[in-house]
Amino acid sequence: MKPLVRNAALNGYMELGESLGVDPRALMKRVGLDPVGLAVQDRWISGTAVTDLLELSAVAARREEFGLLLAERRRFSNLGPISLVLREEPDVRSALQLLIRHERMCNEMMRSRLTEADGLATVKVSLELGEAHRARQAIELAVGAFHGFLRVFLGARWRPVSVCFTHGAPRDVTAHRRYFGPVVEFDREFNGLVVHAAALDTPNTMSDPLLRGYARQYFESIAVTSETTELDRVRELIEVLLPTGRCSIEQVAGSLGVDRRTVHRHLAASGETFSSLVNATRAQLAEQLVANPRRSLTEISGLLGFSAPSAFSRWFRDRFGVSAREWRARREAGPVPN
Incomplete structure (x- = not known):
């Protein structure tokens, strides 16, 4: 079976497309997606169709950074029910680990992993599409979303040690440097982020210990777990x-x-x-x-x-x-x- 993603993956897509002078509805129909259905965030749609849509949109808008521009429009609530629990986790590490463990609740083609060594923590991101598809935009959307997720906890001034992409640099890297800072690198061996491991120990200021138990209890009743085996x-x-x-x-x-x-x-x-x-x-x-x-x-x-x-x-x-x-x-x- 082909992987599915929640409609929330395209949050802000219509607005972004229109702002860049393309017809987002026509492009969605071209890949077999229903523009009206986007209103229901928890509806599941084809992950490969979304990947193709982002590539077509980047070409139509003549913007190599289309996926990254879409990542900038992501909100914490786009994660769906898991966002309620993540807000109550005691620190950044536990929130990040929980998100990765349950990532398939949002995106079935996402495969991410957190490793720590020598004072650095690395989040590697990959997509399993099951067939040959260009995925530059979807990868940049995913890495950008992880970056935005960490910035919710660590503040707008936080910057990672490096941001890595396996694909080559765009002709204009302005948008990448604006979003990630000067640490973005291309033609690397993996897609993802490298951060100081100590930053993951930062307490979550949004957390309310009195609500944590209730949030966990609710989430465990609906969660799809992906434990490390x-x-x-x-x-x-x-x-x-x-x-x-x-x-x-x-x-x-x-x-x-x-x-x-x-x-x-x-x-x-x-x-x-x-x-x-x-x-x-x-x-x-x-x-x-x-x-x-x-x-x-x-x-x-x-x-x-x-x-x-x-x-x-x-x-x-x-x-x-x-x-x-x-x-x-x-x-x-x-x-x-x-």
């Missing part, structure tokens, strides 16, 4: 180890402090094997990396842990049904209307 931990380690050329089950087991049979057992319980998980992780990363025309296929081959570009080429064709060059060309051609 052993499968998630193995997947994270695969992602880290692939560029080193040393991605093996022995390396993963050693990092987890268990033997390889234990890793096999955990994966089997989830219906996976180590090879299947490596392939799935490679496929997700390949979609992000190949979509960036500034990265050579030889460089991408190394980042995905292949011993030679020819091995990467064979794997990509087997996995996606076309060569990496053809897949990139189709992606650059833009979304195909329904």
Whole structure:
């Protein structure tokens, strides 16, 4: 099944489109979305259609930063029911962790992860679309939304250590620097934010301890949880180890402090094997990396842990049904209307 997102993902879209001189209703109909339905924020719609809509809108408006401009219009309440609980979390870290754990309540194609090391916290953001779609605008919307979320708690003057995108820089970076500050970087290995871990310890001044229990009780009755599992931990380690050329089950087991049979057992319980998980992780990363025309296929081959570009080429064709060059060309051609 294709991933769905809440209508709230397009909050402010109509107004933004009209302000930039495009016809948002016509574009929505072009990708099969109902403009009238946007009034119901909790209605679920096609995530790929939303992704295509943002790309078409950016082209029609001639604004490479369209997704970021939409992120600027996001409000805390756009998160839906979870926003009531997030306001009552005691500090920024717990609020952020809760949001990531329940992100599928808002967006089924969103995959985000929080890691901390050496005094820094990294929020990595990716989208699982299930097929070749340009997603620059949707990625910038998602990263911009996370930035806006943190600024609600940390104040308008707060700035991250860096903001990273896997795609190349736009011709004009004014909007990005206005929103993120001078720390935005392009052609990086991941999409997301890097912040000082200490900032996540900041108390939540909106929180009322007397309301926290009631908010949690209400939310738990409707929540869809996405807890970190052993499968998630193995997947994270695969992602880290692939560029080193040393991605093996022995390396993963050693990092987890268990033997390889234990890793096999955990994966089997989830219906996976180590090879299947490596392939799935490679496929997700390949979609992000190949979509960036500034990265050579030889460089991408190394980042995905292949011993030679020819091995990467064979794997990509087997996995996606076309060569990496053809897949990139189709992606650059833009979304195909329904």
